[in-house]
Amino acid sequence: MQAIRKRYFPALAEYIRGGKEASLHHANELGKQFYEFNQEEILAVHEECVQELAASVDMKEVPKIYHRSYIFLTELMITSRDQQPDSAEKSVRIRELMPRSDRSFERVKNKYENVLQHMDSGIALFDSDGILSFINVQMAKLLDIPRKTLVGCNIREILLHRDLKISTKRTILRLYREMFLKRSRYYEFQHKDGKHLLATVTYGDDLEGDFLFSVKDVSEYKQIEQSALQNDKLAMLGKIAAAIAHEIRNPLTSIRGFIQLLRPYLLDVGKEEYARIILTEIDRANDIIYEFLNSSKPSAPMKQATSIDHLIREVVMLTESESLLRNCEISVESCQAEAKVSIDIKQVKQVILNLLKNSLDAVEEVQNERRGRIDILLSNDGQYVQIIIKDNGKGMDKSTMSRLFDPFFTTKQEGTGLGLSVSYRIIRNHGGTIRVDSQVGSGTEFSIYLPLAV
Incomplete structure (x- = not known):
């Protein structure tokens, strides 16, 4: 049966997909080649091939596929019959066997169609000859090509498909190299829309030589992984803070006290400026330690219901x-004047101020190119208030964005790298999330989500 299927499936798929009557010559040729095979074997192969083709199209197209497959099979059987003796008796036998294929197909179709077609993972099945025998709805969406035009094609024909986008073609080539040539079972990549996808391939004795290829969206898992990594970093920061904070602040307090005692003597010798500088630097060191402690464990929020519009x-x-002073315009657009959130006003105000300060710094660096602008947009989806702070500053690359909330990471000469890590923890403690999107030269957009007050 495998020898029959190897030649039968591509020919049948081409006829159904192309719809050209001239392609029936494949059925004639196969009929001449198959006259020595048992008709029941040919019908069994036909039944299997039709099931695979029908599983890759919408239900409304199934009757059309079955009708065309019946024409193909009839043509093949007539040619095969003409090559054999006692053809009249065999013709009667063929007419008896064909309806059985129809009934069997409907049973299998109803059982597996909905399960496979509506899985959230993209699925494609290639036979041992590299012919695509099944593809579900999700996989067709990822390729952005109708399923019925793909079944029966090999990898080369898929890559040459006129509707396949160049970016998708590159992704397929990369997957083919990694998973079929290098035999990697898993491969993770990023889709053009930013989603993280995990591709897996299964093959071996269990699939009788076939290759089952699946693609699943793992963007949520990546976000959870990043959040867990961020929490681990902040937990480590907390341990360091607890160990060294007091050891540093105590001698700084003593030094500050002695400098104040020495201030009159420095004034006598005209060196009071030295005392002022020393005290300023000691105060700055204390501020850094304060931020350091807050970044490891901000105090528990003292929540109260307040208008987010009023706060902004x-x-x-x-x-x-x-x-x-920085020649920057700030605009607020809100239709959420009545929206209330339950927050620690002081802490959330600290977050908004920090983000606005970062935006002002970003737009100041491109003042020669355009006037600075910061837009603040408020909206809600019934569960969360969304605060968007968008600037037209210099923007960031992906490498910078990936480390933006890491403690001590900063791109500023005099920055501590603690402001955004503190903001991240404050928003998380309020049951919200904070996200960033940016492109070099096109500005940055921060999105804060806070739950609405019950």
């Missing part, structure tokens, strides 16, 4: 004068 406008007023 209050923060904008605080930064208005600085934004004017």
